Amino acid sequence: MKKKVVIVGGGFTGLNTARILSNRKDVEVTLIDRKNYHLFQPLLYQVAMAALGEGDIATPLRNMLAGYDNVTVFKGNVCNVDLEQKKVKTDFGDIEYDYLVLACGAQHHYFGKNDWEEHAPGLKNLAQASEIRRRVMEAYEAAERTNDMKERKKQLTFVIVGGGPTGVELAGSIGEMSRYTLSKFYRHIDPKLTRIFIVEAAERILGTFSPELSSKATRELEKLGVQVWTSSMVSDVDADGVQIGRERIEAATVLWAAGVKASEIGQNMGVQTDRSGRIMVEADLSLPGHPEVFVGGDQACYTLENGSTLPGMAPVAMQEGKAIGRMILDDLKGKPRKPFKYRDKGQMATIGRNRAIVEIGNLKFDGAIAWFTWLLVHIYYLSTFKHRVFVLMQWAWSYFTFGYGARLIVNKDWRFYREQKSSPCDDKKA
Amino acid sequence: MKKKVVIVGGGFTGLNTARILSNRKDVEVTLIDRKNYHLFQPLLYQVAMAALGEGDIATPLRNMLAGYDNVTVFKGNVCNVDLEQKKVKTDFGDIEYDYLVLACGAQHHYFGKNDWEEHAPGLKNLAQASEIRRRVMEAYEAAERTNDMKERKKQLTFVIVGGGPTGVELAGSIGEMSRYTLSKFYRHIDPKLTRIFIVEAAERILGTFSPELSSKATRELEKLGVQVWTSSMVSDVDADGVQIGRERIEAATVLWAAGVKASEIGQNMGVQTDRSGRIMVEADLSLPGHPEVFVGGDQACYTLENGSTLPGMAPVAMQEGKAIGRMILDDLKGKPRKPFKYRDKGQMATIGRNRAIVEIGNLKFDGAIAWFTWLLVHIYYLSTFKHRVFVLMQWAWSYFTFGYGARLIVNKDWRFYREQKSSPCDDKKA
Structure with missing residues (x-):
């Protein structure tokens, strides 16, 4: 009898598990995702900032898995899991499993203030990237149209909430675009006067890096006109700006790069989660008491021996995906599972050109060499050869012309996933 | 005193007028468009069919006009024109003109049945192209998910209403994609069984071409699995298909490539229009009684000596745009205007690989040579060098790999323009 493996989510984890299990006669894999594409999330901010197009960082899951005869892909929503009956409940029916891999990722979290989302969109999918691009570009258009100086200043003010890698990348890109690209396109405004704020609750930005590099990043951001406000907690967000305690920044555009929360499925299942909704897993990435259920990527909370947990990063998700695939193969061979070991390959963040x-461990560097390292690593990890060629060409073009890609304003239904999630699944949660 | 020229619309007409008037000290040009980009509409169907990305066929107007110091661009909505006061009424205030160029293009027209739009979107802007892509790709996903054979057949049936160049291009692309690209991506369906219908009210498709070529195109379409129903008038469109008199086609996806109607501004202004809302113009493309107002492109109805009118095609719009620019320059020099003369460069339509x-006049050809001609002409007319390079690369890639580009499903707010139009301008029409 073939073992039925159901993978929920086609991100870095799900895709890597599917690949490890591919073309095996004893395993039948079903991968379910509510998108029809795998997204290379580390470059999503470049789509938001018009440096790349949607097709440059996303590939249909069917393309990526076409060569694996034992893998079936369904586009659909998973609402809940029946752990006793070993069934995944979807909006297109129940699917039985022998092994289940949950890798549904995370979404933005507004600390209970869900009405902030309207005024401060996050960046997790392509529609949101388009929405951020639209808001940024519309602000310059509105500034060019108006004669009211106060209004113009508000339109040329951008606030990014959260000083992690995404917040830094967004702020750096807006700074760079306003200084080097947009300046020649407007007649009534000087885009160089753009004001950009990063508002970070912690004592420094990029808290996972060493204080030394975090301070270097702050200086580089300041050169691009970004003001970094640390130890600053946003107390309110509305259509005209943000409130930080007693201080107020009037801004037409506010972007959210702060908290994330794991997919709701963990809550629906009633299993143990941490504060951000991540499901607690054993050393072999399985659900406690359910060795046939694995959780990986941003949805999993994996506790290290020192008590800390693995962060929501692409390398973690990739390694977990491969490890889960190997655990299943070990089971089939009757071998004992080996605990998951994360190989830390270091971390990097980009600020601009x-x-x-x-x-990487004790090795720290910045500037142009760091930037080229970042560039090579990202090209290397892109999912297809075609993507590598086209992204490299776009980057080379922008690098030599100081231009950005097509800053097109196209309205997209950016809250689509939230809305969709709450409709067809609502009656199936119970 | 500098003459104030206001151009409404950044399509082929408006852009060409702006270029003719660029960098002149005696003219001040203001170009208003509700989009922030110029769209190369002849290739829009390729974005809908995922062969190209949005950025491949669209360029921000500000990029294209950055080098012209006397041109100001505003993104905004024009609601009406006060011909007596010589003012354009926009949602960001009134703008005075000495010369006005109206080139607002056309939209789809449902012959008074506006509720059909929901079930049969047209193809005029990037958001609609995404919506068509989404519907086509979602249909294959739904067919793969279901076990109900009747439902599966409905999902794999596509109806295109209208057998002009756009309808033929859409039908040909779906036929080709289903046969050559999608076939290896699904486990439960055979995309080769896709049924595609073109429903055309006239006696033959591609009515502006000779009967000989139109018949050749029909045969080529049939080879790609497209059924061409001529002399067939759609009497109803709903969520499950179309009604053609007594016959019914059950189809999950219906696309609209039939009637178009010129922008509503003509009606708001109360000037003489033809049945499709196009403004009647004099031999010099001016509004009767208003030599300072020009109309061009799909919004103009230019009557030839033989009584026929110029069609809504890119070459017509380009030539009219240039002619309008030259008329204004002739006025400034005190020279009499020369009547507009259209130089017919022929027409072409593509069906597939x-x-x-x-x-071209009496010269008619088809097959691979025609296809390469089509390809070269379109590359040549693309607006920037970067577009030419990237589009050619995408095409070469697809040609040699038999692959299509990224068939990403991203929800966009495709009825955006309609909604937007009815909000800020409503109180300013009067």
Whole structure:
């Protein structure tokens, strides 16, 4: 009898599990995702900032898995899991499993203030990237149209909430675009006067990096006109700006790069989760008491021996996906599972042209070398050869012309996933 | 005193007028468009069919006009024109003109049945192209998910209403994609069984071409699995298909490539229009009684000596745009205006890989040579060098790999323009 493996989510984890299990005669894999594409999320901010197009960082899951005869892909919503009956409940029926891999990722979290989302969209999918691009570009258009100086200043003010890698990348890109690209396109405004704020609750930005590199990043951001406000907690967000305690920044555009929360499925299942909704897993990435259920990527909370947990990063998700695939193969061979071991390959963040920071163990560097390292690593990890060629060409073009890609304003239904999630599944949660 | 020229619309007409008037000290140009980009509409169906990305056929107007110091661009909505006061009424205030150029294009027209739009979107802007892509790809996903054979057949049935160049291009692309690209991606369905219908009210498709070429195109379409129903008038469109008199086609996806109607501004202004809302113009493309107001492109109805009118095609719009620019320059020099003369460069339509038809005067050809001609002409007319390079690369890639581009499903707010139009301008029409 073939073992039925159901994978929920076609991100870095799900895709890597599917690949490990591919073309095996004893395993039948079903991958379910509510998108029809795999997204290379580390470059999503470049779509938001018009440096790349949607097709440059996303590939249909069917393309990526076409060569694996034992893998079936369904586009659909998973609402809940029946752990006793070993069934996944979807909006197109129940699907039985022998092994289940949950890798549904995370979404933005507004600390209970869900009405902030309207005024401060996050960046997790392509529609949101388009929405952020639209808001940023519309602000410059509105500034050019108006004669009211106060209004113009508000339109040329951008606030990014959260000083992690995404917040830094967004702020750096807006700074760079306003200084080097947009300046020649407007007649009534000087885009160089754009004001950009990063508002970070912690004492420093990029808290997972060493204080030294975090301070270097702050200086690089300041060179691009970004003001970094640390130890600053946003107390309110509305259509005209943000409130930080007693201080107020009037801004037409506010972007959210702060908290994330794991997919709701963990809550629906009633299993143990941490504060951000991540499902607690054993050393072999399985659900406690359910060795046939694995959780990986941003949805999993994997506790290290020192008590800390693995962060929501692409390398973690990739390694977990491969490890889960190997655990299943070990089971089939009757071998004992080996605990998952994360191989830390370091971390990096980019601020702009020739500006980045890289930290690999004790090795730390910044500037142009760091930027080229960042660039090579990202090209290397892109999912297809075609993507590598086209992204490299776009980057080379922008690098030599100081231009950005097509800053097109196209309205997209950016809250689609939230809305969709709450409709067909609502009656199936119970 | 500098003459104030206001151009409404950044399509082929408006852009060409702006270029003719660029960098002149005696003219101040203001171009208003509700989009922030110029769209190369002849290739829009390729975005809908995922062969190209949005950025491949659209360029921000500000990029294209950045080098012209006397041109200001505003993104905004024009609601009406006060011909007596010589003012354009926009949602960001009134703008005075000495010369006005109206080139607002056309939209789809449902012959008074506006509720059909929901079930049969048209193809005029990027958001609609995404919506068509989404519907086509979602249909294959739904067919793969279901076990109900009747439902599966409905999902794999596509109806295109209208057998003009756009309808033929859409039908040909779906036929080709289903046969050559999608076939290896699904486990439960055979995309080769896709049924595609073109429903055309006239006696033959591609009515502006010679009967000989139109018949060749029909045969090429049939080879790709497209059934061509001529002399067939759609009497109803709903969520499950179309009604053609007594006959019914059950189809999950219906696309509209039939009637178009010129922008509503003509009606708001109360000037003489033809049945499709196009404004009647004099031999110099001016509004009767208003030599300072020009109309061009799909919004103009230009009557030839033989009584026929110029069609809504890119070459017509380009030539009219240039002619309008020259009329204004002639006025400034005190020279009499020369009547507009359209130089017919022929027409072409593409059906698929190595399949196209070309008609230039009495010269008619089809097949691979026609297809390469089509390809070269479109590359040549693309607006920037970067677009030419990237589009050619995408095409070469697809040609040699038999692959299509990224068939990403991203929800966009495709009825955006309609909604937007009815909000800020409503109180300013009067």
